[in-house]
Amino acid sequence: MSAQREELHQLIDDLPDEQVPATLALLRAQTGRTTSEWPPSWFGAAEARQPDISERVDEILQEELGRSA
Incomplete structure (x- = not known):
């Protein structure tokens, strides 16, 4: 694993739960x-x-529109 990927993993591990x-x-x-x-x-x-x-x-359509459904 590259150093950058390892750093990324560490940053994610250190991330506060509310920022996840x-x-x-x-x-x-x-x-x-x-x-x-x-x-x-x-x-x-x-x-x-x-x-x-x-x-x-x-029933609702009949009440609102005043006609049979």
Whole structure:
């Protein structure tokens, strides 16, 4: 292993935990690696007032548009 690679390993080992995500993203960008995590961690974070909204789509459309679905 080259001296530069050894230094890189040491710098990574010394990195504070709170800086790991940002550094990891930079390294992934440099190497062309990306994460394709789907759905993203924030996906579905919001809550609907009515959790069964998809089950009631016809009823809701009829109420809102005033016509049959």
